[in-house]
Amino acid sequence: MSTTPERTESLTAAQAPFDDARADLILQSSDGVHFRVFKVILSLASPIFADMFRIPSPTDASLNHGDEGPVVRLSECSGDLDFSLRHLYPIRTPNAVPLRNVGVLAEFARKYRINALTKHITRYLADNIEFDPVGVYAIAVTYEFKDIWAKAARTCLDLPFSRLQSPLLHYIAVEFHVELLRYHAACGEAASGAASERNWFSSLNQDFDVISMGNKAGCSHCITQDYLDHGPKFYGPLCLWNYLYRSTLVLVHHPSAKAVTTEEFVLKSNTCSSCADGMRRRMFDLSTAFGKEIKKVVERIPLPKAGTT
Secondary structure (H helix, E strand, C coil): CCCCHHHHHHHHECCCCCCCCCCCEEEECCCCCEEEECHHHHHHHCHHHHHHHHCCCCCCCCEEEECCEEEEECCCCHHHHHHHHHCCCCCCCCCCCCHHHHHHHHHHHHHCCCHHHHHHHHHHHHHHCCCCHHHHHHHHHHCCCHHHHHHHHHHHHHCCHHHCCCCCHHHCCHHHHHHHHHHHHHHHHHHHHHCCCCHHHHHCCCCCCCCEECCCCCCCCCEEECCCCCCCCEEEEHHHHHHHHHHHHHHCCCCCHHHHCCHHHHCCCCCCCCCHHHHHHHHHHHHHHHHHHHHHHHHCCCCCCCCCC
8 A cells, every 4th residue: 555654544544432542452354444453352252363363374365563553454344343342341231232233243243252241232132023933043043042043933923924025035045034934924824714713702802792602692683604514603793703704714814813813903893783883892812812812722833943064
């Protein structure tokens, strides 16, 4: 480089705290930014760095000795290196972190064997589950954060099958993404099947007296037989059977109680001019019990197999 040392420093120096003139090492990012760091901090955090500094090799292409001291070239770009190194220094870490950066930190931790970063990565992944459960699952599986990937897989059920996407899917091997899709589909089958079962009727509130067997007691305007053509013959209001039928269609691709227990969904067919008002509370009572049944059958489905390739 033909510029003077002073000019070079002003062009390539990293931001504080990585511009400290007292530092005894320079890390050079892939895009040429210099990070002044202290060997002792990196050595305590990473056995990889500790070994690198313990047995220096002047012939190693990654290590140069310039006028300002040893320079170690790293493959990380300046943005990723800055974000990762800040978690090794005794400075405040950010409260909210984009999921893409969490993946960067996880890769940095694995590459340099920095166990101290585990608590930060775990927190950041947990904070992002609600916003991108598929992306969190991809990172958690790849870097073996088992508790997180289990929770993320469950949270993915709050998404329809068609939305099981994330810009961070490149982190995960194809076979593990397929496992997630299979898990979601199996949960969909189980949840949809719950809408075609009647055993859970016994968990309904005792005040839910609009279902009967073998007779047509109830609202004379909308009482009708259960739409199922197998099992005991139940009678109840049309809105009840309509609700359960619609639920079978939705749950097969969106196996979450949240998908079928909203007020709008539950009361969509509650239109009988004679019993609609009286059925509001009863339908909510039923949907609460039904939601518990959905969660129960879904929890029986084994979580997707996952791990590093």
